[in-house]
Amino acid sequence: MNAAADMVARYCAELASIAPTLPAAEVPWIQQTRSKARDDFARLGFPTRLQEAWHYTNVGTLQRRFFSLASTDISIDPKAIEPFLYTDLDCHQLVFVNSIYAPALSTIGTLPSGVTLENLATTLAQTPQQLEPFFHSREQPADHAFNALNTALLHDGTYLHLAPNTQLDKPLHLLFLSVGKAEEHCAQPRNLIQLGTGSQAVVLESYHSLDDAACFTNACSQVILEAEATLHHYKLQEENQLSYHIASLQVQQAQRSHFESHLLSLGATLARHELSVDLNGEGAHCSLNGLYLGGGRQHVDCHTEVRHMQAGADSRQIYKGILDGRARGVFNGQVYVHPQAQKSNAEQSNHNLLLSNDAEADTKPELEIYADDVRCSHGATVGQLDDDMLFYLRSRGLPEDAARGLLTLGFARDLLERMPLKPVAEQLEKKLIEILSQSHGLKSLI
Amino acid sequence: MLEINNLHVRVGDKTILNGINLTVKAGEVHAIMGPNGSGKSTLSHVLAGRAGYEVIEGSARYQGKNLLELSPETRAHAGVFLGFQYPVEIPGVNNMYFLKAAINARRVANGLTELDAFDFIQMAKEKAKLVGLDESLLQRAVNEGFSGGEKKRNEIFQMAVLEPQLAILDETDSGLDIDALKIVAEGVNALRDPDRAVILVTHYQRLLDYIVPDYVHVLSEGRIVRSGGRELALTLEEKGYSWLKEAAAT
Numbered sequence A: 001m002n003a004a005a006d007m008v009a010r011y012c013a014e015l016a017s018i019a020p021t022l023p024a025a026e027v028p029w030i031q032q033t034r035s036k037a038r039d040d041f042a043r044l045g046f047p048t049r050l051q052e053a054w055h056y057t058n059v060g061t062l063q064r065r066f067f068s069l070a071s072t073d074i075s076i077d078p079k080a081i082e083p084f085l086y087t088d089l090d091c092h093q094l095v096f097v098n099s100i101y102a103p104a105l106s107t108i109g110t111l112p113s114g115v116t117l118e119n120l121a122t123t124l125a126q127t128p129q130q131l132e133p134f135f136h137s138r139e140q141p142a143d144h145a146f147n148a149l150n151t152a153l154l155h156d157g158t159y160l161h162l163a164p165n166t167q168l169d170k171p172l173h174l175l176f177l178s179v180g181k182a183e184e185h186c187a188q189p190r191n192l193i194q195l196g197t198g199s200q201a202v203v204l205e206s207y208h209s210l211d212d213a214a215c216f217t218n219a220c221s222q223v224i225l226e227a228e229a230t231l232h233h234y235k236l237q238e239e240n241q242l243s244y245h246i247a248s249l250q251v252q253q254a255q256r257s258h259f260e261s262h263l264l265s266l267g268a269t270l271a272r273h274e275l276s277v278d279l280n281g282e283g284a285h286c287s288l289n290g291l292y293l294g295g296g297r298q299h300v301d302c303h304t305e306v307r308h309m310q311a312g313a314d315s316r317q318i319y320k321g322i323l324d325g326r327a328r329g330v331f332n333g334q335v336y337v338h339p340q341a342q343k344s345n346a347e348q349s350n351h352n353l354l355l356s357n358d359a360e361a362d363t364k365p366e367l368e369i370y371a372d373d374v375r376c377s378h379g380a381t382v383g384q385l386d387d388d389m390l391f392y393l394r395s396r397g398l399p400e401d402a403a404r405g406l407l408t409l410g411f412a413r414d415l416l417e418r419m420p421l422k423p424v425a426e427q428l429e430k431k432l433i434e435i436l437s438q439s440h441g442l443k444s445l446i
Numbered sequence B: 001m002l003e004i005n006n007l008h009v010r011v012g013d014k015t016i017l018n019g020i021n022l023t024v025k026a027g028e029v030h031a032i033m034g035p036n037g038s039g040k041s042t043l044s045h046v047l048a049g050r051a052g053y054e055v056i057e058g059s060a061r062y063q064g065k066n067l068l069e070l071s072p073e074t075r076a077h078a079g080v081f082l083g084f085q086y087p088v089e090i091p092g093v094n095n096m097y098f099l100k101a102a103i104n105a106r107r108v109a110n111g112l113t114e115l116d117a118f119d120f121i122q123m124a125k126e127k128a129k130l131v132g133l134d135e136s137l138l139q140r141a142v143n144e145g146f147s148g149g150e151k152k153r154n155e156i157f158q159m160a161v162l163e164p165q166l167a168i169l170d171e172t173d174s175g176l177d178i179d180a181l182k183i184v185a186e187g188v189n190a191l192r193d194p195d196r197a198v199i200l201v202t203h204y205q206r207l208l209d210y211i212v213p214d215y216v217h218v219l220s221e222g223r224i225v226r227s228g229g230r231e232l233a234l235t236l237e238e239k240g241y242s243w244l245k246e247a248a249a250t
């Protein structure tokens, strides 16, 4: 056996030994879902660059070390999470430490009627049948190793359900914290969100490290939007520079539902954000926005996959990368338009700003269009800061580093402005300024 | 204030400035005219410190310092201002935010305290009014989507805020309607004082009706071929640049 297969076997052995202790271990369909996923993972192993979807991203260093799946019991000082909360934003807040729910740090508060919000372990233990809509494709062989790994554990995370015509009164903030000092750990949260017809919610996921140890986050979120439901989803990824972050967000949209996502990826040595949206109903709409920063030797990979399955749906994607040092950014955007999805409207753009000569951006749009009456557009650029703009700012007295910082922030600005939640946009802007200040001396001026 | 001596400048293999001599004293306004492609913008850019130009001979001294070895921002801190012929659009960078950063960078470089947000906004609004710049433009991205005339007004607005010692205005009058022209002229005249100097690059003597220059120079093929007073502009307007060539030939 080679080293990679050894490692897969080691994960599977640990999964098998943990299985009986997991919530709902006695529920047959859940037990089967887990064991099938474990088999899938054993068969698939970690992806290699020979696979099209992983062509630009090598998980070699991730699979060379073992990150424990066993649940940890770590108590955290509430003060330690303060930096990760959104000020000026009243939220329902669920906090997870190494993907295990931390009730002492969480505040769910009172919920409007029609809203179910709890940690997933609770749902698994008490009302697992509610989760079936998320797992009905469990008969088919999986082709996604990381999702399989996540399902094989299926232990904790979030369950949010809104009855028809219900509005979640406040944004839901899901805060995922990694701690790896004692043992390198793999956090595998699973977030399951279902919005009934005409319901509305705002969900923020954020991922942070509490120490400077390497961690592996393998997150998986699933969203089901029934007709005319609306979800705004924000994600901030800011784990430390030794960590690995692999995440998938899968969205199923019924007719005239709206989905809007805003991603800001800052951390981790390797970050992969997959976002797949199935526009299954007529007139569904999705707007996917992403900003990814890389410096040092960071590698950040954004994968989107939008499937137009029915007529008259709209998809808009805007992703931007800012890459410094020897960082590498990847954007792979797939758009599929089914033969019967006439009058589809699909736009996609990816723009990359390289701040150093050694940074690299790969951008790969993939359009598969089988309907004839559609409007599809895509555009991709990779460039550097504009010399004329730099000179203009400097000629007014801005030092070169500040001018570069200001232009870089300007490049990202439209993505911040697109965020409907202003307190979030402002806080994320501050974060960007802070990061740009480290290399660009912006702070002194702002 | 500014002494340019036998300045030769090359871009790539092409020599664009061929021995410029020009002395500008505090309190003076100099107009530079000349045919398209004669090197007026090149001279302006070189004075402001744009990269890409190679000085092959000659010098430029500003307030006794070798201007050409200073970075663009250092020149700005020392009071040099260039009003661009083609102001660049800068998406995502707010006009006010940028100008506040600029003015404070200059103040800090000159050992002054920074302006706080309130004082800055008061001052900026006042200046915007002075140059007839619509206040809504202050909150937009720098020049983005501005009309040609609005861009030029924005240049004058920035000049009014930064109060430079030496303002070089490269065709700030082009593309302005007659009212805007007057306002720009007022902006420049408001700045005129015994400690400041202005270099006006223009194609139209009309501007010089409003900003009366002390000297008019004609630049041709990278050289100043004629200097005179206000009346030189009128003669040029009447006779065109070919007159100069004929005059030079005889």
Ligand SMILES: Nc1ncnc2c1ncn2[C@@H]1O[C@H](COP(=O)(O)OP(=O)(O)OP(=O)(O)O)[C@@H](O)[C@H]1O
Pocket: B011, B012, B014, B016, B034, B035, B036, B037, B038, B039, B040, B041, B042, B043, B052, B085
């Ligand atoms: N970067 C460059 N590379 C090559 N040639 C250049 C460059 N910049 C300027 N030139 C050339 O130098 C000459 C002078 O240009 P400049 O822009 O200074 O002229 P100008 O006098 O300002 O003209 P106008 O009245 O049209 O504004 C032109 O022939 C121009 O094409």
Ligand SMILES: [Mg+2]
Pocket: B040, B041, B042, B085, B170, B171
């Ligand atoms: Mg010019």
